[in-house]
Amino acid sequence: MTVTHNDDAISPQEAAALVDLILDRYHAVQRAEVPALIRLARQVQAQHPDAPRELVPLLERMRVNLDAHMQKEEDGLFPAMRLAEPVSAVAVEIMRDEHDDHAKHLRDLQRLTNDHTPPTHASLEWRQLCAGTRKLADDLVEHIRLENEVLFPRFGA
Numbered sequence: 001m002t003v004t005h006n007d008d009a010i011s012p013q014e015a016a017a018l019v020d021l022i023l024d025r026y027h028a029v030q031r032a033e034v035p036a037l038i039r040l041a042r043q044v045q046a047q048h049p050d051a052p053r054e055l056v057p058l059l060e061r062m063r064v065n066l067d068a069h070m071q072k073e074e075d076g077l078f079p080a081m082r083l084a085e086p087v088s089a090v091a092v093e094i095m096r097d098e099h100d101d102h103a104k105h106l107r108d109l110q111r112l113t114n115d116h117t118p119p120t121h122a123s124l125e126w127r128q129l130c131a132g133t134r135k136l137a138d139d140l141v142e143h144i145r146l147e148n149e150v151l152f153p154r155f156g157a
């Protein structure tokens with residue numbers, strides 16, 4: 001059998017390290033932090049009649065979307081990528097489209113939280129909520145960047 005050498009090909013070690021970084025640093029963290037933010041947002045809503053009403057439903061939508069998206073990556077693309085095997089270009093395009101949906105939700109989150117800035121009269125919980133939504137936004141931007149600009153291109157997608 002002839003094996004052609006491709007200088008751009010990602011090694012299984014490199015692919016596995018990148019996928020594992022994304023799983024540990026972003027997927028696992030988001031799965032823990034988004035539900036905690038929803039609980040905090042409910043608390044803030046109960047404390048402050050002037051807190052944005054749309055925040056809890058938005059965070060709940062983000063949790064459902066993110067969980068479904070991460071599960072698709074973990075069941076579909078990542079096992080093949082960890083072995084540096086070829087992946088479906090269509091599957092990657094779908095992941096990129098879903099990243100665009102996440103980015104739209106992040107813009108909504110930024111607007112609803114006044115750019116993650118609590119008002120001067122905010123409770124400790126409201127301040128913690130804003131710090132948490134800011135971290136979620138920063139993490140999700142970097143998570144998407146790593147997949148769109150570092151991981152997927154290594155598979156020609």
Ligand SMILES: [Fe+2]
Pocket residue numbers: 022026027070073143147
């Ligand atoms: Fe991901």
Ligand SMILES: [Fe+2]
Pocket residue numbers: 069073095099144147
């Ligand atoms: Fe993703």
